Amino acid sequence: MLKLDRLFRDYVAPMFRRPKRLQVAALCHRTGKRGKEVLLVTSRGTGRWIIPKGWPIRGLASSEAAMQEAWEEAGVKGDTPQDQAIGTYSYDKWSNSGLPVPVEALVYSVEVDSLAQDFPEAHQRRRRWATPAEAATLVDEPELKSIFRNIDS
Template sequence: MAGAISTISEITSRFFKLFKKPHPIQVAALCYRKSTSGLEILLITSRKRKKWILPKGNPINALTNAQSAQQEAYEEAGVRGNVDEECIGIVQTTKNLGNGFRSKIDLHIYALLVTSMEENFPEKGQRKTEWLPINQAIKRYDDIQIGFLLKSWGSKKD
């Protein structure tokens, strides 16, 4: 009887996984530049918690995911540049929804080679920005999955 119950439980579990909703998608821009000291990554602070993050947001209907990430980078950090349409990685992370609630999201990350930075942009004054060598950016960023992704991506760019 115990074997039958565990088999039914396993079948039920697999059945419900078929109908599980996928996590919401957000897009992020991995903004980078090459300097005399090497590859640098741009991190920004989140507006509320002031954590160091990549520019990110929801996909924009009329744009590709890569273009949406590029637009977020402009709005949040004032950067302009060339975005790669190929996603460099997808990480599952959480988004703070406020009032102690969090939601899992699938964050699609796109590399953006920064060519210029605008003086004025929509979220100017709401966030701090900082260019860091890739190893320092990995240490500053609070998400281990994104840290691994940055390290892997950076090793291919050197």
């Protein structure tokens, strides 16, 4: 069985790999009672903690598309994000066919002014403020954990 696993991992699976697709993400933050806090939301599918992210939007800069995702997924009202991404992280998004699609997410910093109670995905997600150190323990993606650890120092 071990040989079959290795055969699949080393020879068959790479034939189905595609180039990484690009997404944009918003690292939403504020200064709260505990100092710097970041906003996490749950994913719609698995309910795990993530940051708002989505596909680029035609006609918008990547940072503006990240802000649009922050509004739709978390109800964030804030300043226009910085033009430069503060980092990237990779993960596999599972397609309807069951195959993984490799994705690289560009992360933009968003200072949160306020949160709306009514926003497009309000009934599909939960929100949570966390310190960057807490957020690093709650998300699954190693590179996103590193981004949280870097802003915490």
